[in-house]
Amino acid sequence: MRKVITGNHATAYGAKxxxxxxxxxxxxxxxxxIVEHIADFIADGELSCEFVKVESEHSAMAACISAQNTGARTFTATSAHGLALMHEMLMWAAAGRLPIVMVNVNRAMGPPWSIWADHLDSVAQRDTGWMQVYCEDNQEILxxxxxxxxxxESRDVLMPTMIAEDAFYLSHTVEPVDIxxxxxxxxxLPPYDPPFKLDVDDPKGFGSLVMPNNYMEFRYLMKLALxxxxxxxxxxxxxxxxxxGRSHGGLVDLYRCEDAEYLIVAVGTTSSTVRExxxxxxxxGEKVGLARIRVFRPFPVDEVRAMVRGVxxxxxxxxxxxxxxxxxxxxELIAALYGQDERPVIxxxxVGIGGRDVRSKHIRDIYSNLKAVTRDGLDSETEWIDLNRPGGGA
Amino acid sequence: MGRFTIPREEYMRSGHVGCQGCGACHAMRYALKALGPRTIISIPACCWAVIPGVWPSRNLDVPMMNSAFEVTGASISGIRAGLDAQGKRDIQVVGWAGDGGTADIGIQALSGMVERGTNVIYIMYDNEAYMNTGIQRSSSTPVGAWTTTTPIGSTGYWEADEKKDMAEIMVAHRTPYVATANIAYPEDLIRKVRHAMEVQGPKFIQIYAPCPTGWRMDPGRTVEIARMAVSTHLWPQYEVDHGIYTINLKPKKTDLKEYVKLQGRFRHLPADFVDAWERRVDRNWERLLEKERFTRELVEKGLLPFHPLHGSSGKRPGGVGSHSADLPTADEVREDGE
Known part of the structure; x- marks a missing residue:
């Protein structure tokens, strides 16, 4: 069934x-x-699940963790400050080896208050052990x-996933989506069947105190899992x-990169503008391609090394x-490439911090600048694009 | 032959790593005797996060999960929901938290859990300070007490605030069943846990559990001091069942000074402070007697017991809808309308 829906609606369909x-x-x-659509599905009898309407995001993740520990599949969604509030429980979910799936609508952190797209909220959760997948369109979210x-839920993974969708560019923008x-x-997707769970017929303890002689091994197992x-x-x-009948590119989504001399690496919805x-x-006649980093954790080290060959x-x-x-x-990109024989100028x-539009013009300017610094040497490692300069003017 | 008044079954094995004379260990042992093996327990950061033993050892024979300090209410909400989603409705879900995890950092999640009508038992074992972290004051620490964050010093910097009344906070949430219990009265404790198992919706039991290490007392006198807490009227043993107060024990009042002098945490208190505290205790006791009398009057007027209202056609966790009396369910409303 094909429907024209928002990213948040697609999220709710994916969950259902x-x-x-x-x-x-x-x-x-x-x-x-997202939660409104889910509530509608339940109210209309289209979705049968327990919907725990908690009093905070911290409790939302805590409830998901405990429910998942009983052997139930769980889902949640949040954004920005809600995700930050969950921080402690994100680590609990990952170290508890609970494959919870969560959609985070990428939004800027306050202050100053902002509700627009920005990747700080999810990137700040980088080291929690969650997988992170950044989406470009509504179909991909679903x-x-x-x-x-x-x-x-793969027995050799058992780790949670955070799916990131840009605020408003996806969350509130309608696109045709195949459901x-x-x-x-x-x-x-077979039913969730975990190897261990809270079970009165096979009582086990979860998360007990361990001494330094064992803690490191639990963390090493998480490394192997990711x-x-x-x-x-x-x-x-x-x-x-x-x-x-459709793929979203696995770890890195490459577009017109085959013979490229220059690559533009983008994440989330900015990629669509870069594609254009x-x-x-x-x-x-320019030899340029788009490399969309789709999965940030686990970081696609091999793919990144391969994609810059000849660039x-x-x-x-x-x-x-x-x-x-x-x-x-x-x-992350620099870290993956350090020590490689062949390293391009990077x-x-x-761009687009706090939801500022990233336009074709900006991408073209970036490309021109990239060519110049590749030829003449780097002027600086970083450049903030489309910044209002003090005293006015861009 | 005498008759055993306490079940002989043990779900807490020997080998716990609690301190000598630990009241919280008594509390768990008796509570599990009441709960039995079809119980899942969630334990946040507290002494009981450590007492079961270091991995891979574990001295509890029921499935348990550790959870973060402030999430007990949310954790057992999740366990209940997860079990309900799998049709496993005959399992007791228990949150087992200390006073700091309940009255301080966990009160938000607890409030939410109760408000949502979650069918679980929340047990707060109350040793009146953050004992696992080394005896820091909590909002459940009694007035006058020494702790490591209320040292006496040269200025008399002891705990200045009265103990937070968690049971009354739970009553104000219209929690179907609220009770205080005490490790020195195991039959009463077991009866209360068993009653809680029969009541639909959220249940809250606050268990008095002395901490010899933190209270600076003789570990051999745990039970004696716990009994004195009741006889001084400092710790009334009572329950509030769907709004109706019952004081379970009305002992002849004993002297608060006798209670105070057995505990190093009160050693510094001047006699006039203890006298003033005792007058306060007496007034609290009188107020509780009045609540018992008053709620019985409300029963006669038909205003109590209250019944939880569940309008979502029995789909609440634990199928609480079966307990409704005051309001029709959503299904009934729909049927009436057609």
């Missing part, structure tokens, strides 16, 4: 089709319509929700394509800045 046993959530702009349950049939999703998840994400993307500009530049210059578009350092996607461009 995945047949969660428990949803626990708290409203926050711009995530609210499909990734279903795929993430399958990846996370798969329930029986096809059921065939693709290493394996790299392969599982690609496999499940392939399985999804076989079942539903790449087409324009290609028609002008002269790389522009990284970061919609988030790590104060006192650089843009996080730039830092420059970090800060």
């Amino acid at each position: 089709l995945s047949r969660p046993g428990v949803i626990s959530a708290y409203p926050i702009t711009p995530q609210t319509t 499909d990734t929700t279903i795929m993430s349950f399958k990846v996370g 798969p049939d329930q029986e096809d999703v059921d065939a693709f 290493d394996r998840a790299r392969e599982r994400i690609v496999e499940v993307d392939r399985e999804f394509e076989e079942a539903f 500009v790449v087409d324009q530049l290609r028609s002008e 002269k210059g790389v522009a990284v578009l970061d919609r988030v800045y790590s104060f006192g350092a650089f843009g996080p996607f730039y830092t 420059k970090d461009y800060l």
Whole structure:
């Protein structure tokens, strides 16, 4: 069935089709319509699940963790300050090896208050152990929700996934979305069957105190799990394509990169604008491609190393800045490439922070600048794009 | 042959790592005797996060999960929801938290859990300070007490504020069943837990549990001091069942000074402070007697017991809808309308 719906509506459909046993959530702009659509599904009898309407995001994640521990599949959604409030419980979910799936609507953190797109909220959760998948369109959100349950619930992974969608560009923008049939999703995604759970017939303890002689091993097992998840994400993307006829690119979504001398690395919805500009530049004879980092955790180290082979210059578009350092996607990319024989010139461009529009013009300017610094040497590692200068003027 | 008044079954095995004379250990042992094996328990940061033992050892024979400090109410909401989603409705879900985890950092999640009518038992074992972290004051610490964050010093910096009344906060939430219990009265404690298992919706039991380490008392006198808490009227043993107060024990009043002098945490208190405190205790006791009398009057007038209202056609966790009396369910309303 094809419908013209928002990213948040697509999220709700993705959750519903995945047949969660428990949803626990708290409203926050711009995530609210997700929980509203879910409530409508339940009220209309289209979705049968326990919906725990908690009193905070912290409790939302705590309830998901405990419900998932009983063997129920769980889902939640949040944004910005809600995600930040969950921080402690995100680590609990990951270290508890609970494959919860959560959609985070990427929104700027206050102060000053802002409800618009920005990646600081999710990137600040980088080290919690959650997988992170950044989406470019509404179809991808729906499909990734279903795929993430399958990846996370793999017996050799058992880790949670955060799906990131840009505030308003996706959450409140309508696009045509194919909604798969329930029986096809059921065939693709089997019921959740964890190896361990809270069970009165087989009593076990979860999360007990461990001494330093064992703690490190639990963390090493998480490292192995996310290493394996790299392969599982690609496999499940392939399985999804076989079942539903579409792929979203696995770890890194490459567009017109085959013979590219220059790459523009983008994340989330900025990628769509870059795609457009790449087409324009290609028609002008420029050898440029788009590399969309789809999965931030686990970081696609091998894919990133492979994609820059033969490339002269790389522009990284970061919609988030790590104060006192650089843009996080730039830092990760640099880290993956350090020690490689062949390293292109790489420059970090800060764009769209707090929901400022990133236009074709900006991408073209970035491309021109990239070519210049590749030829003449870097002027600086980072450049903030479309900044209002003190005293007025751009 | 005498008759055993306490079940012989044990779900807490030997080998716990609690301190000598730990009241919280008594509390768990008796509560599990009442609850039995079809119980799932969630334990936040508190002494009981440590007492079961270091991984892979564990001295509880029921499934348990550790959870973060402030989430007990949300955690057991999630366990209940997860079990309900799988059709497992005959399992007791228990939150087991200390006084700091309940009255301070966890009160928001607890309030939400109760307000949502969640069918669980929340047990607060009250040792009147943050004992696991080294005896820091909580809002449940009694007035006058020494703790490491209310040291006496040269200025008399002891705890200045009265103990937060969690049971009354729970009564104000219209919690179907609220009770205080005490490790020195195990039959009463077990009866209250068993009654809680029969009541639909949220239940709250606050158990007095002395901490010899933190109270600076003789570990051999845990039960004796716990009995004195009741006989001084400092810790009334009572329950509030759907709004109706019942004081379970009305002992002849004993001297608060005798209670105070057995505990190093009160050693510094001047006699006139203890006298003033005792007058306060007496007034609290009188007020509680009045509440018992008054709520019985309300029963005669037909205003109590209250019944939880559940309008969502029995779909609330635990199928609480079966307990409704005051209002029709949504289904009934729809049927009437057609």
